[in-house]
Amino acid sequence: MANARDPGSRDAAGPPGAGSPIQRLVEAFHRLPGIGPKSAQRLAYHVLRAPEAEARALAEALLEVKERVVFCSRCQDITDQDPCRICLDPARDRTVLCVVEEPLDLRALERAGGFRGLFHVLHGAISPADGIGPEELKIAELLARLRDVDRDVAEVIVATNPNLEGEATALYLARLLSPLGMRVTRLARGLPAGADLEYADDVTLARALIYRQSVE
Amino acid sequence: MHLAELSLTHVRTFARLEWELTPGVHVIVGANGSGKSNLLEAITLLATTRSARARSDGELVSWSALGDVAPLARAAGRVLTRSGERVSVEVAITARPAAGGGALGGEPAAAGRRFRVNGVARRASDLIGRLRVVPFSADDLAIISGAPVERRRYLDVTIAQLDAPYVRALQRYTRVLQQRNSLLRRLQERRAALHELDFWDEELARNGGALLHARAATVAALASEAAAQYAALAPDDGALACCYRPGVPSELASRLLGGASEEAIADELGAVVGAERARDVQAGVTHAGPHRDDVAIAIGGHAAATTASRGQQRTAALALRLAEVAHSLRRTGDAPVLLLDDVLSELDAARRERVLAAAFAVDQVIITTPDADRPPRAELPGARWYTLAGGVLQRAD
Numbered sequence: 001m002a003n004a005r006d007p008g009s010r011d012a013a014g015p016p017g018a019g020s021p022i023q024r025l026v027e028a029f030h031r032l033p034g035i036g037p038k039s040a041q042r043l044a045y046h047v048l049r050a051p052e053a054e055a056r057a058l059a060e061a062l063l064e065v066k067e068r069v070v071f072c073s074r075c076q077d078i079t080d081q082d083p084c085r086i087c088l089d090p091a092r093d094r095t096v097l098c099v100v101e102e103p104l105d106l107r108a109l110e111r112a113g114g115f116r117g118l119f120h121v122l123h124g125a126i127s128p129a130d131g132i133g134p135e136e137l138k139i140a141e142l143l144a145r146l147r148d149v150d151r152d153v154a155e156v157i158v159a160t161n162p163n164l165e166g167e168a169t170a171l172y173l174a175r176l177l178s179p180l181g182m183r184v185t186r187l188a189r190g191l192p193a194g195a196d197l198e199y200a201d202d203v204t205l206a207r208a209l210i211y212r213q214s215v216e
Numbered sequence: 217m218h219l220a221e222l223s224l225t226h227v228r229t230f231a232r233l234e235w236e237l238t239p240g241v242h243v244i245v246g247a248n249g250s251g252k253s254n255l256l257e258a259i260t261l262l263a264t265t266r267s268a269r270a271r272s273d274g275e276l277v278s279w280s281a282l283g284d285v286a287p288l289a290r291a292a293g294r295v296l297t298r299s300g301e302r303v304s305v306e307v308a309i310t311a312r313p314a315a316g317g318g319a320l321g322g323e324p325a326a327a328g329r330r331f332r333v334n335g336v337a338r339r340a341s342d343l344i345g346r347l348r349v350v351p352f353s354a355d356d357l358a359i360i361s362g363a364p365v366e367r368r369r370y371l372d373v374t375i376a377q378l379d380a381p382y383v384r385a386l387q388r389y390t391r392v393l394q395q396r397n398s399l400l401r402r403l404q405e406r407r408a409a410l411h412e413l414d415f416w417d418e419e420l421a422r423n424g425g426a427l428l429h430a431r432a433a434t435v436a437a438l439a440s441e442a443a444a445q446y447a448a449l450a451p452d453d454g455a456l457a458c459c460y461r462p463g464v465p466s467e468l469a470s471r472l473l474g475g476a477s478e479e480a481i482a483d484e485l486g487a488v489v490g491a492e493r494a495r496d497v498q499a500g501v502t503h504a505g506p507h508r509d510d511v512a513i514a515i516g517g518h519a520a521a522t523t524a525s526r527g528q529q530r531t532a533a534l535a536l537r538l539a540e541v542a543h544s545l546r547r548t549g550d551a552p553v554l555l556l557d558d559v560l561s562e563l564d565a566a567r568r569e570r571v572l573a574a575a576f577a578v579d580q581v582i583i584t585t586p587d588a589d590r591p592p593r594a595e596l597p598g599a600r601w602y603t604l605a606g607g608v609l610q611r612a613d
Contacts, residue, residue, distance in 0.1 A: 126412075127395065128395050128396070128398035128399035128402055128408070128412075128416075129394050129395050129398040131398075131402075133399075133402060133407065133408050133412065134412065135407070135408075164388065164391055164392065164395065164419070165395075167415070168395075168415040168416070171414070171415045172412070172415065175411075175414075199336050201338060201339050201342050202341070202342055202380060203339070203341075203384065
């Protein structure tokens with residue numbers, strides 16, 4: 001009975017022992033974010049049954065991402081060429097720079113369109129409990145870049161997340177950059193577009209009231 | 217207010233329970249281990265988003281659900297207020313079987329909690345207080361005789377149900393304190409700069425000031441009410457005195473007890489925290505703040521935790537709960553739901569009468585008892601009686 005819920009044992013392939021190749025693959029998938037034991041099992045058995053070429057392509061893609069993808073020496077975004085395409089793009093506005101926590105945040109802002117300036121990826125936010133201070137983030141790289149390469153930047157938009165850690169990071173950056181004569185701004189916060197007032201939570205509503213705008 | 221409907225799925229011993237309730241007194245008779253306390257725990261969960269008994273949320277998910285692809289415990293309720301407002305609340309807890317293990321692989325680890333108010337996904341702080349409960353149980357003794365953390369938890373649960381901003385300040389304060397203490401230890405190891413404390417100190421002061429202010433006001437309100445209740449419950453005993461002891465230096469404490477505004481308290485807490493930085497860094501912990509709060513409880517001038525008898529402590533806890541009922545009613549104009557978890561059988565007739573008087577003054581009471589004859593049916597006119605066995609609730613009038 002105890003084995004009835006053991007990952008793997010329900011499958012027709014029979015109960016593989018711990019440390020077997022299939023078990024190692026299940027565990028490797030399970031360590032990925034958002035993958036529970038059941039999904040890990042499903043993925044592992046999918047790979048087992050897939051043609052060898054497919055498994056090889058997956059393995060190569062995994063290795064390649066570690067070997068070939070590098071960080072852009074300017075914006076610290078992940079890239080396959082250094083400097084990255086955004087940093088080299090002559091059409092970008094070099095007077096505005098937007099600071100984000102993660103590469104995914106940069107992708108989101110690019111997808112949204114409307115921003116044509118430069119980016120800088122911190123790779124995290126200040127969180128002492130997780131052992132992350134300013135030193136662990138790409139803040140020294142940001143300062144060096146503003147000093148040596150992107151000297152025309154007049155405004156830094158801090159687009160860190162609107163939670164405690166993001167706010168701590170924003171305040172830290174503001175205190176660091178303002179004395180350099182740069183305008184430091186923060187993304188607005190309030191109601192999501194297309195939302196119903198009725199469904200907004202209290203915190204968001206209160207903030208939307210504080211940061212209200214006059215109707216032109 | 218009253219709970220008009222309760223629905224449980226895979227919560228502890230309940231595979232499934234649908235219960236329609238009316239205003240008035242409900243008595244549930246069940247043997248020990250039949251799940252009486254679990255039922256009241258689930259109702260408390262709907263009011264506060266937390267269980268007073270479970271060490272982790274995962275415990276709430278019934279074993280029967282753990283074989284499912286996504287084990288889920290769900291408690292939902294429909295609340296009717298005195299003003300006729302209908303609110304539905306729902307707490308769902310997803311558990312993940314312990315990694316690599318089967319059903320016997322260990323305690324389930326809670327993977328997440330989701331909340332809905334009127335069917336819409338909300339934060340915990342938006343759900344707390346839609347249903348308000350005052351839970352009476354034998355564990356209340358810990359409020360009087362336990363460590364300060366028990367009294368802080370009691371205050372937090374009591375205030376949270378009445379004051380939504382308090383919940384947010386508490387959540388934020390808890391996180392800020394954890395971050396600040398981590399940063400203090402990094403400073404000890406010279407892996408951070410002192411000015412990195414600026415943000416956390418400001419947040420600590422703002423949220424800590426809100427907590428101090430709310431707790432001072434609440435203890436003051438509860439203290440006079442509890443003293444009156446205690447005098448009525450134990451007319452021959454000394455007076456019950458509850459006095460807030462905030463975890464801040466005495467000057468700030470006396471300003472707080474003197475009724476200073478929340479803003480003034482936050483400013484002064486900021487100054488105190490700033491002045492104590494060196495000491496905090498040395499110790500690696502934050503010294504001043506509401507995380508060090510306590511409530512001094514005395515009977516006849518003597519500390520109740522150390523000198524009072526078990527009986528006195530039990531009566532004091534009862535007086536505090538009754539005070540909470542009155543406070544909640546006065547603050548909101550609506551009565552909380554009373555949950556009496558097997559507390560009547562141990563009371564003498566005079567005290568039982570006192571508690572039942574409070575029970576009949578609110579809109580709804582749910583009483584559990586292991587004994588079909590206690591409390592005597594004659595003391596509960598109009599009550600609805602139920603039996604609980606094997607996770608099934610049945611009318612037994």
